[in-house]
Amino acid sequence: MEFAMKILVTGGAGFIGSAVVRLAIARGHAVVNVDALTYAACLDNVASVAGSPLYAFEQADIRDGAAILAILDRHQPDAVMHLAAESHVDRSIDGPGVFIETNVMGTYQMLQAARQHWEGRGRPGTFRFHHISTDEVFGSLPHDPQVKFTEDTPYDPRSPYSASKAGSDHLVRAWHETYGLPVLLTNCSNNYGPFHFPEKLIPVIILNALAGKALPIYGDGSNIRDWLYVEDHADALLTVVEKGAVGRSYNIGGENERTNLELVRTLCEILDRKRPKASGSYADQITFVTDRPGHDARYAIDPTRIRTELGWRPSVTVEEGLERTVDWYLANESWWRALQNREGVGQRLGVKG
Numbered sequence: 012m013e014f015a016m017k018i019l020v021t022g023g024a025g026f027i028g029s030a031v032v033r034l035a036i037a038r039g040h041a042v043v044n045v046d047a048l049t050y051a052a053c054l055d056n057v058a059s060v061a062g063s064p065l066y067a068f069e070q071a072d073i074r075d076g077a078a079i080l081a082i083l084d085r086h087q088p089d090a091v092m093h094l095a096a097e098s099h100v101d102r103s104i105d106g107p108g109v110f111i112e113t114n115v116m117g118t119y120q121m122l123q124a125a126r127q128h129w130e131g132r133g134r135p136g137t138f139r140f141h142h143i144s145t146d147e148v149f150g151s152l153p154h155d156p157q158v159k160f161t162e163d164t165p166y167d168p169r170s171p172y173s174a175s176k177a178g179s180d181h182l183v184r185a186w187h188e189t190y191g192l193p194v195l196l197t198n199c200s201n202n203y204g205p206f207h208f209p210e211k212l213i214p215v216i217i218l219n220a221l222a223g224k225a226l227p228i229y230g231d232g233s234n235i236r237d238w239l240y241v242e243d244h245a246d247a248l249l250t251v252v253e254k255g256a257v258g259r260s261y262n263i264g265g266e267n268e269r270t271n272l273e274l275v276r277t278l279c280e281i282l283d284r285k286r287p288k289a290s291g292s293y294a295d296q297i298t299f300v301t302d303r304p305g306h307d308a309r310y311a312i313d314p315t316r317i318r319t320e321l322g323w324r325p326s327v328t329v330e331e332g333l334e335r336t337v338d339w340y341l342a343n344e345s346w347w348r349a350l351q352n353r354e355g356v357g358q359r360l361g362v363k364g
C-alpha cells in the first residue's frame with residue numbers, strides 16, 4: 012500500500028462490508044464501521060479485527076442524516092466506502108419499501124451528510140465518497156458470450172432491488188456533477204465466499220446439502236451469473252478507493268460465468284469429496300422450483316477498465332473459490348447455525364409475480 016487512510020465503511024457488519032473492513036485493516040488503514048445491525052448483519056464477521064487499534068464501530072442508520080454527519084465530524088475520515096444496503100432480491104419482491112428507504116433515501120442522506128462534512132472541511136480534493144453498487148442495474152443479457160456489461164451500458168433495472176440501487180447510483184453521479192463531491196462508483200457481479208448470509212444461493216446449497224434437504228434451483232437453472240470471490244472484490248474496492256479517478260465508475264467481475272445449475276453441480280462434487288454421503292451424491296438432492304418473477308437471464312462483466320487503468324484482476328477461479336468457501340462453511344458451523352434462526356431465513360421468499 013502506498014499510503015494509509017482512515018476509511019468510514021457503511022455496512023461493515025455485512026458480507027462484503029466485513030471483507031472490506033478485514034482487508035483494509037490488514038493493509039494498515041484505519042476503519043470506522045457504521046452499521047445499523049439489521050437482520051443481515053453479524054458482528055462476528057469482524058471479530059478478527061475488532062480488537063485492533065485501527066478499528067472503531069458506530070451503530071447508526073444511514074437514513075439518519077444527522078447521526079451520520081455527527082459520526083463523520085467526529086472521525087474525520089479520508090474516504091467513505093458506502094456498502095450499507097438491503098441486498099436480497101427475493102426480499103425486495105415481497106417488501107420493496109425498505110429497499111427504497113435504505114438504498115435510495117439512505118444513500119441520499121449519506122451524500123448530504125458527506126457533502127456537508129466535506130464542505131465544512133474546506134472541500135479537500137483528496138476526500139473520496141465510494142459508492143458500491145451492483146451489475147444488476149444494467150438489466151439482463153442474452154446468452155451470447157460476446158455481449159457483456161461495460162461502464163457505458165445503459166441502465167435497465169428489472170427488480171425492486173436493482174431499481175433501488177440504480178436510483179442510488181444516479182444520486183451519486185448527480186452529487187458529483189452538481190456539488191463537486193469527489194465520488195467513485197463500482198458495479199460488481201455476484202459475490203460468494205466466507206461469511207455469506209445463509210439466505211443466498213451458495214450458502215443455501217451447501218447448508219441444505221449437509222442437512223439432507225432439497226437443493227432448490229429456480230426455473231431450469233440456465234440463468235448465468237459472473238461469480239466473484241468476496242476477498243477479490245474487497246481487494247478491487249480498496250484498489251479503487253486508493254487509485255481510482257474521481258467521478259469515474261469501474262465494473263468489477265470475476266470472469267467466471269456459470270449457469271446456476273453448473274454452479275450447484277460443482278458444489279455437489281466438492282461436497283461429495285470433502286464430506287461424502289453414506290450413499291449417492293449430493294446432486295441427487297437437486298430440485299427445480301418455481302422461477303423468481305422477472306429473473307434476469309444473464310449477467311456478465313467486461314472488466315477491461317479496472318484491469319487496464321488500475322491493474323486489478325481476480326486472483327482465484329470459481330472452482331478454487333468454491334473449494335475455499337465449502338471448507339469455510341464446514342469449519343464454521345456455529346456461525347451459520349446462529350443465523351439460520353433469523354426471520355425469513357430458510358423460507359422461499361419472492362414468489363409473488
Ligand SMILES: NC(=O)c1ccc[n+]([C@@H]2O[C@H](COP(=O)([O-])OP(=O)(O)OC[C@H]3O[C@@H](n4cnc5c(N)ncnc54)[C@H](O)[C@@H]3O)[C@@H](O)[C@H]2O)c1
Pocket residue numbers: 021022023024025026027028045046047048049050051052053071072073074093094095096097098099113117143144145146176198199200201202203208
Ligand atoms: N452480494 C453481492 O453479490 C453484491 C454484488 C454487487 C454489489 N453488492 C452491493 O454490495 C453492498 C453490500 O452487499 P452485501 O451482500 O454485503 O450485503 P449484506 O446484506 O450482507 O449487508 C448489508 C449490511 O448493511 C447494513 N445495513 C442495512 N441497512 C442499513 C441501514 N439503513 N443503515 C446502516 N446499515 C444498514 C446491514 O446491517 C448489513 O450489515 C450492497 O450495497 C450491495 O448492493 C452486493
